Amino acid sequence: MADSREFGFQSSDFEKVRDLIHQRAGIRLSDSKKQLVYSRLARRIRALGLKDFTTYLAYLADVESEMEEFINALTTNLTSFFRENHHFDYLATQVTTLKSRDRPLNVWCAAASTGEEAYSIAITLAMAFGSDRPPVSILASDIDSQVLRTAQRGVYQAERVASLSHETRKQFFLRGRGTNTGTVKVKPFLRQMITFRQANLLDATWPAEPPLDVIFCRNVMIYFDKTTQRQILTRMVPLLRDGGLYFAGHSESFVHASDLVELIGHSVYRPCATRENA
Numbered sequence: 549m550a551d552s553r554e555f556g557f558q559s560s561d562f563e564k565v566r567d568l569i570h571q572r573a574g575i576r577l578s579d580s581k582k583q584l585v586y587s588r589l590a591r592r593i594r595a596l597g598l599k600d601f602t603t604y605l606a607y608l609a610d611v612e613s614e615m616e617e618f619i620n621a622l623t624t625n626l627t628s629f630f631r632e633n634h635h636f637d638y639l640a641t642q643v644t645t646l647k648s649r650d651r652p653l654n655v656w657c658a659a660a661s662t663g664e665e666a667y668s669i670a671i672t673l674a675m676a677f678g679s680d681r682p683p684v685s686i687l688a689s690d691i692d693s694q695v696l697r698t699a700q701r702g703v704y705q706a707e708r709v710a711s712l713s714h715e716t717r718k719q720f721f722l723r724g725r726g727t728n729t730g731t732v733k734v735k736p737f738l739r740q741m742i743t744f745r746q747a748n749l750l751d752a753t754w755p756a757e758p759p760l761d762v763i764f765c766r767n768v769m770i771y772f773d774k775t776t777q778r779q780i781l782t783r784m785v786p787l788l789r790d791g792g793l794y795f796a797g798h799s800e801s802f803v804h805a806s807d808l809v810e811l812i813g814h815s816v817y818r819p820c821a822t823r824e825n826a
């Protein structure tokens with residue numbers, strides 16, 4: 549069958565893409581992701597006016613700044629406000645136990661995508677503390693610079709908050725008017741609870757500093773192999789204080805890391821009581 553694709557895409561091109569994204573971001577792409585890779589990168593090839601994937605990969609090797617675009621194009625950023633809602637309900641019940649008298653409650657949202665997760669944490673904690681200025685510090689990071697820009701703006705299509713109660717929308721969002729009709733913007737006090745930073749979980753250093761009370765690292769480990777998951781967990785868990793909480797995605801299981809974390813709820817973990825620095 550003749551290839552009707554706009555740009556030439558050889559099996560060897562796919563293999564190179566697969567190796568590179570694994571090396572740079574830890575993301576594993578199965579054979580079934582070939583079409584997805586084509587459509588995501590075809591946009592870059594078109595924008596750059598190149599002729600095929602082989603030329604694009606040569607360009608990527610030559611032009612350092614393209615690596616950021618390459619990574620941004622290949623990440624999957626699906627998220628939503630209060631995704632896996634039970635985590636936020638649980639977090640709210642734990643605030644009294646987690647808060648300390650002498651420092652803010654520290655949260656790291658480690659694959660924040662376009663920001664909905666970090667804002668959901670901020671809303672949950674503002675409500676739990678009953679304050680617009682709760683003693684809370686949230687670090688929201690992601691490898692993808694493009695989604696982080698959206699997160700920082702905090703502007704969303706109104707449908708994305710449609711499932712929230714009228715009171716929650718009124719308390720935490722401003723409704724767009726004029727040319728912004730159909731959008732909502734998070735209120736500045738909510739935005740101020742969060743610091744946004746680009747961070748690759750494969751990097752040797754991270755912007756998060758201990759002691760953390762809570763880590764949300766949801767629906768990102770699923771893209772990594774078990775070895776990478778373990779390497780990340782081994783460095784992440786010690787950042788949590790004793791009794792701190794680690795929220796994982798619904799399909800992420802760390803039974804293979806039971807020496808590091810113990811399961812205490814529905815995809816909620818805490819550092820093992822027997823850890824060396826406990």
Ligand SMILES: C[S@@+](CC[C@H](N)C(=O)[O-])C[C@H]1O[C@@H](n2cnc3c(N)ncnc32)[C@H](O)[C@@H]1O
Binds near residue numbers: 658661748
């Ligand atoms: C499917 S989204 C999950 C968003 C959010 N945590 C949630 O559960 O709704 C996965 C996010 O992980 C990010 N990501 C992928 N590889 C990463 C890496 N190596 N370091 C940091 N973030 C990464 C992607 O850019 C993407 O925004």
